[in-house]
Amino acid sequence: MVEIVIVGGGWAGCTAAITARKAGAKVVLLEKSDLLLGCGLTAGITRNNGRYTAAEELKCLGAEELVEIIDSATGHMGVNFPGHSHASLYDPTMVEPMVREVLERIGVDVRMLSRAVDVVMESARMIEGVVLSDETVIEGDVFIDAAGSAGPMGNCLRYGRGCSMCILRCPSFGPRISISSRAGVEDIVGIRDDGTYGAFSGSCELNKESLSQKIRDELDRKGVVMLPIPDKDANMRQLEIKACQQYALPEFEKNIILLDTGSHAKLMKPFYPIEKLRKIPGLERAIYECPQRSDANSVRFLCRAPRDNTMKVSGLDNLFCAGEKSGFFVGCTEAIATGFIAGYNAKRLAMGETLLELPRYLAVGDLIAYENECVQSGDLKNKYSFSGGIYFQRMRDLGLYITDKEWIKEKVKQLLGAYV
Amino acid sequence: MANIECIDASSDYCPCYLAEVGECLTCSLLQGEAFCNCRWTGTCIFQEYAWSGFRARSKRETILCEVMERKITDDLLILTLKVPQRMAKSLEEPGSYIFLRGHSSLSFFDVPLAVMYINQMEKSIKLAIQIKGPKTKFLKNSNSLMYLRGPYQNGLFGLKQIKQTYRSGCLVILSGVAQTSGVSVIDELLKNGNEVTLVIDRSYPFFVREYISKDIKIYEEDLSSERGEKLLKDLISDENIRLIYTGGHSELQRQILEFALLYNPAAYLAFSNNSRLCCGEGICGSCELAVKGQKVRGCKAQFDVRGGYDG
Numbered sequence: 210m211v212e213i214v215i216v217g218g219g220w221a222g223c224t225a226a227i228t229a230r231k232a233g234a235k236v237v238l239l240e241k242s243d244l245l246l247g248c249g250l251t252a253g254i255t256r257n258n259g260r261y262t263a264a265e266e267l268k269c270l271g272a273e274e275l276v277e278i279i280d281s282a283t284g285h286m287g288v289n290f291p292g293h294s295h296a297s298l299y300d301p302t303m304v305e306p307m308v309r310e311v312l313e314r315i316g317v318d319v320r321m322l323s324r325a326v327d328v329v330m331e332s333a334r335m336i337e338g339v340v341l342s343d344e345t346v347i348e349g350d351v352f353i354d355a356a357g358s359a360g361p362m363g364n365c366l367r368y369g370r371g372c373s374m375c376i377l378r379c380p381s382f383g384p385r386i387s388i389s390s391r392a393g394v395e396d397i398v399g400i401r402d403d404g405t406y407g408a409f410s411g412s413c414e415l416n417k418e419s420l421s422q423k424i425r426d427e428l429d430r431k432g433v434v435m436l437p438i439p440d441k442d443a444n445m446r447q448l449e450i451k452a453c454q455q456y457a458l459p460e461f462e463k464n465i466i467l468l469d470t471g472s473h474a475k476l477m478k479p480f481y482p483i484e485k486l487r488k489i490p491g492l493e494r495a496i497y498e499c500p501q502r503s504d505a506n507s508v509r510f511l512c513r514a515p516r517d518n519t520m521k522v523s524g525l526d527n528l529f530c531a532g533e534k535s536g537f538f539v540g541c542t543e544a545i546a547t548g549f550i551a552g553y554n555a556k557r558l559a560m561g562e563t564l565l566e567l568p569r570y571l572a573v574g575d576l577i578a579y580e581n582e583c584v585q586s587g588d589l590k591n592k593y594s595f596s597g598g599i600y601f602q603r604m605r606d607l608g609l610y611i612t613d614k615e616w617i618k619e620k621v622k623q624l625l626g627a628y629v
Numbered sequence: 630m631a632n633i634e635c636i637d638a639s640s641d642y643c644p645c646y647l648a649e650v651g652e653c654l655t656c657s658l659l660q661g662e663a664f665c666n667c668r669w670t671g672t673c674i675f676q677e678y679a680w681s682g683f684r685a686r687s688k689r690e691t692i693l694c695e696v697m698e699r700k701i702t703d704d705l706l707i708l709t710l711k712v713p714q715r716m717a718k719s720l721e722e723p724g725s726y727i728f729l730r731g732h733s734s735l736s737f738f739d740v741p742l743a744v745m746y747i748n749q750m751e752k753s754i755k756l757a758i759q760i761k762g763p764k765t766k767f768l769k770n771s772n773s774l775m776y777l778r779g780p781y782q783n784g785l786f787g788l789k790q791i792k793q794t795y796r797s798g799c800l801v802i803l804s805g806v807a808q809t810s811g812v813s814v815i816d817e818l819l820k821n822g823n824e825v826t827l828v829i830d831r832s833y834p835f836f837v838r839e840y841i842s843k844d845i846k847i848y849e850e851d852l853s854s855e856r857g858e859k860l861l862k863d864l865i866s867d868e869n870i871r872l873i874y875t876g877g878h879s880e881l882q883r884q885i886l887e888f889a890l891l892y893n894p895a896a897y898l899a900f901s902n903n904s905r906l907c908c909g910e911g912i913c914g915s916c917e918l919a920v921k922g923q924k925v926r927g928c929k930a931q932f933d934v935r936g937g938y939d940g
Contacts, residue, residue: 360665363658363664372676379673384669384673
């Protein structure tokens with residue numbers, strides 16, 4: 210049986226593992242920490258704007274497992290907040306054990322606390338195995354780099370404001386490395402508007418119990434609460450450092466926007482000093498979760514692998530990439546999309562079959578291709594999400610943004626028909 | 630590229646002077662690269678560097694020590710020094726060493742010496758010195774006070790391999806004055822439930838005998854003889870042997886490496902560090918080695934000696 214080794218158990222790595230396993234491969238999934246989902250453990254917003262279309266496309270394409278898990282953990286449906294319509298707010302902490310169950314059920318060999326530190330090359334273009342921190346080598350036929358782009362500590366310190374003790378917990382589980390760069394392919398580095406490297410995670414988590422009863426009630430009822438920021442604190446120049454451009458709107462600058470993601474209240478800013486936060490009525494006793502420094506967050510997008518639209522890393526014959534590693538993508542829906550293609554094509558490559566490139570007639574295919582076009586033409590600043598920023602605008606312009614489930618089903622059906 | 634780890638990484642002495650000049654063995658940022666790219670799983674060295682004000686962290690001390698006992702037989706001087714408790718504690722690991730000079734000598738008289746034995750109750754350490762050249766002769770002539778600089782840890786290559794060997798057969802081969810390094814190695818191996826076999830090269834007096842546990846099997850043989858060679862081959866070929874430590878001259882180490890690769894390639898190897906050590910801080914360069922073509926500082930680098938190296 211063909212062995213596919215996936216590095217990184219975030220949304221992208223898990224999707225790739227499920228897809229490759231369903232296609233018949235033997236799959237080893239390596240995760241450095243003791244939890245799956247990586248940065249996705251602090252996600253919680255989906256189906257907002259174009260993510261609705263993408264989620265439905267993915268379900269129809271055969272990547273339904275994780276989309277359905279997310280739907281089942283959704284506490285608030287059809288939430289609207291500035292710039293965003295029909296969002297689903299789900300609880301990522303509920304989702305993690307469910308994802309683990311699916312992986313176990315279908316027979317993915319999940320290896321937790323297994324940190325990849327290097328690769329062994331068979332030739333200049335072929336990886337033979339992945340070296341773990343205990344120096345064991347995991348050999349495989351095809352590899353997928355889904356190790357993400359967040360941190361590690363040194364990067365967060367140099368390009369951010371220090372380690373925030375984010376959900377990746379590098380001090381406990383060691384730093385992330387770039388598999389593609391270890392294999393000899395130079396990473397592409399994202400930049401902010403001011404030219405500095407990387408971007409901050411766009412939100413942080415508050416302990417719900419630490420908020421006033423009034424705010425908690427409103428969160429329970431509506432899923433979203435907006436609290437105006439005092440004038441003198443309003444301009445903290447946080448928008449330009451955010452990874453999530455879909456949330457970089459003026460309303461997010463002037464207001465504390467809280468979203469109810471079940472276990473946590475999501476604060477839609479990369480960070481917000483606790484002294485200032487507690488001056489806002491209702492947040493006098495607010496406490497951060499994770500734990501998290503209230504004046505810092507993780508830095509991302511420092512290591513995008515050059516790739517083609519089949520998700521194969523350019524310059525290497527048996528390495529694919531997915532998630533943030535594969536593009537300046539933001540969000541779990543985007544990670545599921547790239548992980549799906551990477552997992553599917555990893556199996557096809559191993560079987561000597563032609564690799565699949567999704568047509569741009571679908572939002573999922575267009576996102577992957579459009580991001581690549583933009584990056585190849587030298588744009589290292591924009592981030593790409595179905596839910597906002599330049600890409601959602603493009604979806605609307607091209608008519609790719611559809612909220613009619615039946616129509617989406619029909620589109621995918623026609624497409625699959627053309628392939629069969 | 631060879632997998633090199635720094636003995637001092639995440640210790641009280643990390644980040645060191647090398648970080649200040651972009652020569653850190655571990656951290657890519659402190660090697661002048663733009664982004665994180667390390668294999669290190671311990672605490673982030675760049676973070677420690679930032680917190681110590683973008684400077685090397687605490688420096689090793691030079692302390693004045695009293696000589697409690699001095700024994701000399703032929704060319705071998707054995708000193709017992711009174712040291713602060715903190716120093717005694719920090720020299721417990723296998724491979725620990727210090728620099729020593731007479732109290733009226735300048736710093737370039739420093740002699741690197743493996744710590745042979747530590748008495749934590751008495752707060753004393755024992756050192757063995759073979760009187761050979763100018764530095765050791767000056768040391769022999771020094772009076773009852775000496776300058777000790779330390780602690781340093783990289784007195785052997787393969788510390789990780791020694792520490793991760795449990796309940797297995799181990800072979801310790803000692804020759805010459807490098808016997809000193811074997812005492813703490815044997816202690817560590819016994820502590821981890823290993824069965825230790827010791828081979829002593831008869832070409833030099835077996836002066837560490839009194840510091841070694843009575844429960845281990847000991848062979849004494851002239852290792853340069855044919856009988857000695859056969860004994861080594863037979864012992865190394867035993868498949869129960871999972872780790873072989875060699876404290877001795879480089880010619881002997883080369884021979885052990887050759888036998889191990891031929892007759893017991895699965896066994897871990899560890900060697901005494903025979904480099905010329907002058908500063909111990911990675912600065913002077915006198916200990917430079919080539920590991921798989923990569924130049925490294927012998928006073929800092931840990932690596933798997935099975936891959937070989939050039940001194």
